[in-house]
Amino acid sequence: MDTRASTRPSEPRAFITRERVGVALLFLMNGFMVGAWAPKIPEFASRLGVSESALGLMILTFGLGSIVMMPVAGSQIARFGSSRVSKVAAVLLTPTLLLLTFVGSVWTGAVAIFLFGGLLGAMDVAMNANAVSVEKHMRRSIMSSCHAFWSLGGLIGSSTGGFLIDHIGVSAHAILVTIAAVLMIAACWRLVLHDAPHPDDEAHAAGRRLPRSALPWLIGIMALFCMIPEGAILDWGALYMRNELAATVTLSGLAYAAFSLTMATMRFAGDLIRDRFGAVMTLRVCAVIAILGLLLIGFAENTPMAIAGFALAGIGISNIVPICFSAAGNLPGMAAGVGLSVVTTMGYSGILVAPSGIGFIAEHTGLAAIFAGLSLLIVVALFLSPLAKHADNAHH
Structure with a gap:
């Protein structure tokens, strides 16, 4: 589908549009969730009584979740468009930090960390695909600044996390982070560029197969x-x-x-x-x-x-x-x-x-x-x- 049709000829290269703000908020929220998790890791390990090597396996489970879910997200974007997949992944991701805060055993911890990594990964693919759609819509590059907002979110999440955990406790920090994530999703919900694929689109038809092209x-x-x-x-x-x-x-x-x-x-x-x-x-x-x-x-x-x-x-x-x-x-x-x-x-x-x-x-x-x-x-x-x-x- 050609998204350029919706760009008004009178302002083909506007610098800031509502769609750009929408996708930047998605990147900010995703980075913020990753950043907020980092200071929680020591408490997570001690609560579940896992050794350093077992924690290493837990963190590998986080990575495996991402690697499993990224291709799944790719196929769903080909079917439904990046805006819908971004929003669904963001909504499902929001409560996972609470889940990680309240799990009580190694096995439930492993499931929670797999879901957290998987949904972060799925959202990552979808929001990057949406940034590509916004680039086409605006006819200018925005991808680097989107990644800058992700870095900024990570910085905010990690720099405030330790302080908040020390001063208001682990549970209150998780609740506060979740509320902040909900507010970011609410702010971007109507701004994110809607890019549902056209049913006759050749790329859409081949969308759910792994690409053969090198x-x-x-x-x-x-x-x-x-x-x-x-x-x-x-x-x-x-x-x-x-x-x-x-x-x-x-x-x-x-x-x-x-x-x-x-x-x-x-x-x-x-x-x-x-x-x-x-x-x-x-x-x-x-x-x-x-x-x-x-x-x-x-x-x-x-x-x-x-x-x-x-x-x-x-x-x-x-x-x-x-x-x-x-x-x-x-x-x-x-x-x-x-x-x-x-x-x-x-x-x-x-x-x-x-x-x-x-x-x-x-x-x-x-x-x-x-x-x-x-x-x-x-x-x-x-x-x-x-x-x-x-x-x-x-x-x-």
């Missing part, structure tokens, strides 16, 4: 190879600073803070940059900056040099994944949700699965070699950069 899988490799370094920085950055560069606890924390700050800032700027220079050029410049950042981390001789590397890596990685998602949602002859479900599943598996493998390798090589070596993954993304041209299809 394109979504190659774009998925780009997303995967950019999200593995992101997961490595999240899980291993502070440890690398402390153990191998003898940084203080405060300076160690600055590693991820520098990465997050530059990433969020560049994501808010990314859409304007992409509209000005095109997706392929933007991705190539970002990839080169990311490679330099990762090499700087790996070869750092002191903490300021490493922090500069983390900041550079944030600038570089910031807009590669949003461009990959835009490209996946605009592949010719394919429903947005189907291409996106492949790319999001492959990409997020990089954050969910790779960090444990990195820990195993790091025991033998040290983390400095890991960070330097991860730059090779971005080199592969650089070689695949011509595929980013599909992200510009939204404007035509």
